[in-house]
Amino acid sequence: MKRASPPSGRPGRPVRVADVAEAAGVSVATVSRTLNNKGRVDPELAARVRDAATRLGYRINGVARNLRRQDTQVWALIIPDINNPFYTAVARGVEDAAQEAGYSVLLGNTDEDEAKEQQYLEVAVQERVAGLILSPRSTTTDLSWFGGSGIPIVVVDRELDRPFDFVTASSYDGAVAATEHLLAQGWRRPACITRPSYAATAEQRRLGYLEVVRRHGLPELVGVVPFHDSGLDVITELMAGDHPPDSLLTVDSMLALGMISALKQLRKPIAAEVGLISFDDSAWAPVIEPPLSVIVQPAYEIGVAAAQLLIGRIRGEAPDGPQRRILDTTLIVRKSSGRSGR
Amino acid sequence: MKRASPPSGRPGRPVRVADVAEAAGVSVATVSRTLNNKGRVDPELAARVRDAATRLGYRINGVARNLRRQDTQVWALIIPDINNPFYTAVARGVEDAAQEAGYSVLLGNTDEDEAKEQQYLEVAVQERVAGLILSPRSTTTDLSWFGGSGIPIVVVDRELDRPFDFVTASSYDGAVAATEHLLAQGWRRPACITRPSYAATAEQRRLGYLEVVRRHGLPELVGVVPFHDSGLDVITELMAGDHPPDSLLTVDSMLALGMISALKQLRKPIAAEVGLISFDDSAWAPVIEPPLSVIVQPAYEIGVAAAQLLIGRIRGEAPDGPQRRILDTTLIVRKSSGRSGR
């Protein structure tokens, strides 16, 4: 099969500025200036250039431009797992805002794996991305070597133990509100089903929960579920123990699903016998029976805010110190957290 | 705040091969050869080079490498919407396989918008990506101009009307199986709730459904729901009509959720009064009441297969003509499609 190639120019090879220049009868400098709308250029010449460019099907070589300009139009977005609906939404927010500002985004999933995380960071520097948006695996993720690259970083969702621009939702407040809501519904033994504490958000939620139960002199019931696990074992054990919880706060939607299916298996009807509320809303939450009460994080907006901070840094318009944007969570009361059938 | 910079080298600027060469007391060629494991190089010199590189914190400039090699390590993945769990899974498959083969992926969401799609295609050529994986908005998406770029393309999920490497699940067969399953359960008036026909998969599913109802001499009940709509209006109208369906086949999970919530509103209990089966499995499908019967597409595997085809093309190992990989769908019978309470 013959390889298609644009008219004129070197056969089988992409068209270059030089080809356009030749076709338009001008110098490469004029072509560059025209196509970039930089400096003054005679309207007539400009027209000839544009005409030649479209005629030849010229597409600028971004790699060469980037090398020359010492700059790229690409961001890296490194997150734990795009399959988690929360991160999916964050990614959309980032992507939409990036796109609008003329950037593209390289996506990396770390799967809570430190090696993968470092590998993606490596790619980010090598590709000389214009900026990085990172949701670190752990509060202690190593970015020391990355600092020297001069690439601006915005941390999302999970905080680092070093100061960076940072966007997240108020996990602590959300957990406090959720726990208090459970108590207001009449539950007396709420438990918090959470993730390993190296994830900053999970830890904040546990702390928020703890604050409330302590203040009320209630027992501290915490179940820690590894990532990529829905928590069946943990809840089964908790329920079988001497002091089973009467209600549950889960820190992500996967855990909520895990609890729903576990409680069904344990024949503990939700709302009737055990209250349930979870972080993160999703399309199915209002549809299931009983509808799931949730604390919503503005995930899309978190992504957008991160993008905006990054743009500020890239343009050098941002203030010197690290900036923080803590977005509010919202409590959406549906049926699962209520106390019915008693 | 002073900008951190690595020891030695030009202050405040990234370390280059030349800096490493100088520090190691060798030529740039030797540095390049060492770091790329190409050609023979004296072990002692190699050691000095590696030492200097790590000492200076050298990170290769991928942009320069790409320009020189006329090649990149990046793919573009252009899909309708990463928020759709099906595409999320495809993206993970692509990303994992890409990563393993040493590529990174640039993500673009088109939102079924032709302009955005063309814009991302433009970015892909400009960045001279090594390959493109595309789920086109429409069977007629214009790729004529893209062909000349020489960038290999693999089409996923939705077929194009022109021949390209293509990976999808057998939508037609899946729809046939689902519809037959509905009939086997005793339902007599299955309807197909689908998407606009320019999306090739939706069209295949409608056709599969049609084949079965025609063969059985049953009425053809089709509701077409625009993208980004859950179908409440369509189902309400269908149910209020003279010939309401007694069961539903939906072509994606968002539609399934739409039907579930619509049927609740219409007080038509699922399974008891109307059967439901949907394309695409999800984490919530087995958990809801009644558990949702589904036709599963191997979404992750579709992504992986697309990546493999792409790698074959890039390496020039693939056969000349376009290749097709049609992966099987699987029927998972749960409760929603059964006929209970009658």
Place this chain on the structure above:
DNA sequence: TTGAAAGCGCTAACAT
């Protein structure tokens, strides 16, 4: 306003 030419950082052909 336009053009000539340097040079971004790297690899690879060529010379040693």
Place this chain on the structure above:
DNA sequence: ATGTTAGCGCTTTCAA
């Protein structure tokens, strides 16, 4: 085995 150097395609001084 090692070094020298051209050149990838572009932008941007600088000179005309």
